[in-house]
Amino acid sequence: MKIRCPRCRRKLSVADNLAGKSIRCPACQRAMVVPTAEAATGGSLGQSDFDLEGLAQLEFQTTEMSALERGEAETLRKTESEARAAAEAADGSVRICPHCHTRAPASDPSVELLCSNCWQAIPALTEGGGLGGAKAARWKPPSATGTGGFYGELAWSVAYPLPALSSLLGAAGVAFFAALVPVAVMTILAKLMQQGGVGTEQGVQAADLSGVQLFLVGIFTAEVFFFSAVAIHSFFDVVRTTSIRNDRPPELSFSPNNWGRSFFSYLVLCIYYVVMTCLVASLTIEEGAWSYLSRGDLNGLLQAGGTAFIVGMVIISFFIPMNLLGISLGSIGQALNPANVVKSVARTHAHYVFLVLLLLVYGGMFSYAFAAILLEWFIPQVDRMVKGSIEGNLVNVAMPMMAWGVVMASFFYGTYVLAQLHGLFARSFRKDLLFGTR
Numbered sequence: 001m002k003i004r005c006p007r008c009r010r011k012l013s014v015a016d017n018l019a020g021k022s023i024r025c026p027a028c029q030r031a032m033v034v035p036t037a038e039a040a041t042g043g044s045l046g047q048s049d050f051d052l053e054g055l056a057q058l059e060f061q062t063t064e065m066s067a068l069e070r071g072e073a074e075t076l077r078k079t080e081s082e083a084r085a086a087a088e089a090a091d092g093s094v095r096i097c098p099h100c101h102t103r104a105p106a107s108d109p110s111v112e113l114l115c116s117n118c119w120q121a122i123p124a125l126t127e128g129g130g131l132g133g134a135k136a137a138r139w140k141p142p143s144a145t146g147t148g149g150f151y152g153e154l155a156w157s158v159a160y161p162l163p164a165l166s167s168l169l170g171a172a173g174v175a176f177f178a179a180l181v182p183v184a185v186m187t188i189l190a191k192l193m194q195q196g197g198v199g200t201e202q203g204v205q206a207a208d209l210s211g212v213q214l215f216l217v218g219i220f221t222a223e224v225f226f227f228s229a230v231a232i233h234s235f236f237d238v239v240r241t242t243s244i245r246n247d248r249p250p251e252l253s254f255s256p257n258n259w260g261r262s263f264f265s266y267l268v269l270c271i272y273y274v275v276m277t278c279l280v281a282s283l284t285i286e287e288g289a290w291s292y293l294s295r296g297d298l299n300g301l302l303q304a305g306g307t308a309f310i311v312g313m314v315i316i317s318f319f320i321p322m323n324l325l326g327i328s329l330g331s332i333g334q335a336l337n338p339a340n341v342v343k344s345v346a347r348t349h350a351h352y353v354f355l356v357l358l359l360l361v362y363g364g365m366f367s368y369a370f371a372a373i374l375l376e377w378f379i380p381q382v383d384r385m386v387k388g389s390i391e392g393n394l395v396n397v398a399m400p401m402m403a404w405g406v407v408m409a410s411f412f413y414g415t416y417v418l419a420q421l422h423g424l425f426a427r428s429f430r431k432d433l434l435f436g437t438r
Helices: 037-041 052-059 066-088 133-138 152-159 164-197 209-243 256-284 289-295 297-320 320-329 338-391 396-429
Strands: 001-003 011-013 022-024 031-033 094-096 104-105
Touching: 011 031, 011 066, 022 289, 152 209, 152 396, 164 209, 164 396, 209 320, 209 396, 256 289, 256 320, 256 338, 289 297, 297 320
Parallel strands: none
Antiparallel strands: 001 011, 022 031, 094 104
């Protein structure tokens, strides 16, 4: 029968057995439904004027679209869409993640990025030929001493967390209310029980504070674990964000789905350094090393190990910032690979030594401030909080909780600053760090 494609209007000759079925037009490759013989010719089949030669050619060119062909057509459509998106990113200002197809801003075609969505590496463009020719030749790497570089941004690193201050204060509020609510409930119940025992033998008995103390210890232990996991993830997130030249600090994430991987990597790193510490102790202390380690007697361990133990601990501690950079930019396996770590340190040499010294200064400063708030303000009020809980004095309960919120806010603030120093280092010396897909 003779029909006409409803889209490109080309006249076609189609075999009768395809009547009522879907076919693909050989001209425009669009799907169409073949009408019945009577609908196509306007009469009976015997009145049709068949073009046998054209029919033979159409039977070769035109077939019914199968489910497999429809799937291939859909795949082709997606591929063309991805190709168009890649063409839009050909100027290098935007790069497409090959894993989750998230668009990522980029200004350096020779440096790989880390996807903010799936955390996988987005390969560099210049090494794969994606931005070759004169455009790549004109591009120059950012200077470590210029704007946005490691040394150029050090003066502003202390103020880096300020744009995310609302998130940090939100964390302090969560810490405050997470501890205040159960303690306040316990305070009210204790007060009600005390009033209910007035005039009885139970009412004149001394209050037992041990239950309240254990309850508070449990609350603070759970909070320390939770906020430590959030801080660890935030540290790696800030390093990744800063390394791709994004100077806005990311918000804190309280979802375990987000910080689970970061916490696991950090836990493996801690286990690695525990093993290294045991190794150094066994090599520098002839007898009794395990007894000191099992008791956690640091002073006794230092005295027994002497200078050799201290030197060994300094050496393994020297590589901790590079291990953290390895986790942030690559994987825990790459971060614990001695070859990658030592070569990365050797390639950055004096710059890395300066980073370590800088971290000692900043880390000491924030540690002192954190310890001062914790030891001089919060801990002295714990007894006051316990007594206030028994006495029903909510003011005495709330003030230490407020101090606890300030402790958490200062903890996150220091974490952001130290992470940004790592991120600035990664931004300026990314080519020399052997982590990621390189």
